[in-house]
Amino acid sequence: MEGQLKLKAARALCVGAGGLGSPVSLYLAAAGVGVIGIVDFDEVDYSNLQRQIIHGTSDVGRSKLDSAKARLNELNPEIEIITHEMALSSRNALGLFADYDLVIDGTDNFPTRYLVNDACVLQGKPNIYGSIFRFEGQASVFATKNGPCYRCLYPEPPPPGLVPSCAEGGVLGILPGVVGTLQATEAIKVILGVGEPLIGRFLIFDALRMRFRELKLQRDPDCPVCGEHPTVTELIDYEQFCGVTTTAASPSGAMVEAEHEVTVEELKDRLERKESFLLLDVREPQEFEICRIPGSLLIPLGDLPSRLSELEGRDDMIVHCKSGVRSGKAVRLLHEAGYGKARNLRGGIIAWIDRIDPKLPKY
């Protein structure tokens, strides 16, 4: 009973009402956590329903917060759901976190992860961390009194484009279900002060092999946020920290410098002038079936290293994929292999469809 009262008195904030936020908030509500705050600013879309199980078909088009709140209130009318319709930012995070006892990180991009981490450390709130990629998930508990924080593990984010987003490779729908439930478990353990939470432990889940493994984490005494002599004492510009541009131009996230990129307009010109060069498509065969740029050669990115011989003698190349991230990788690879003139098509076939040939089907 005492435990149940502790749960009722607890205030947990879920950042994100999506793949991870769905199972986390459902289980915390079922467990009777007294106040659950949710931060999101998105609307429910059909493509969400494969994994964001708090939402249903009848919620499509509705705000994710409204949908989540309705579902959670129905599950447990005895608790309070507070919705925060906003994009978490350096301007609002500290004030928001101050009202809660712990924060559950269910976000999907690096700038926000660093923001959540830093705000948790600065406010002294545990950060129940979970993240997923394709078939693997990670979970841990950061920002506790003597434990490590996210920056102890990853002091710096990768440059944009070096680590693909779910858009590039998709994600197994059940994966956030497992990781989100792990996060809910850790949240409850932290609230109740029972068991051995994942403090100083980094849990990695491989769904395909159904294996869990654990890595040891330590608090880094030189950590700029939670170390002995912190240099980060207030929230910073995380977009800049992560090198994410905020221009309206296509977020290709390519890790290729501008001189190694071409626009779809330039490609169109070169094709019209019948210039001699290779247009290389590095998507998967099923994507090629849906739409392609005439004259392109398909070599999926995964096969490229072993099929480089097919490119012998082809010096001048323009490489594309769906949106410009995989092709950015391919261009890097080609440069390494001696094809210094390979260039990336910024925005990929999606930009081609948007600006040059809208008749092609999008996907």
Add this chain to the structure above:
Amino acid sequence: MANRILIPTPLRVYVNKQDVVEAEGQTVGELLRNMTAEYTALRNHLYNEDGKLRSFVNIYVNDDDIRYLEREQTLLKPGDTVSIIPSVAGGARP
């Protein structure tokens, strides 16, 4: 002495889709250099232009972060497994 290196999902495309590769090396540094000599496309993802290991990639020997061992000078024993753990961020949105 060959040791296994566990390759994380985002980097498997650079090692012919394998999830484990083997390489020779007495130390972690030697092992990784030998591995990236064979799989050159991986080099950029592990090392920056100055030849230093990138900070958003963590290297573990069994369960221990090499930062808290001898870093790249960490000696390897037979049966030790080296893991590359990159940061990933996916959670809510495709």
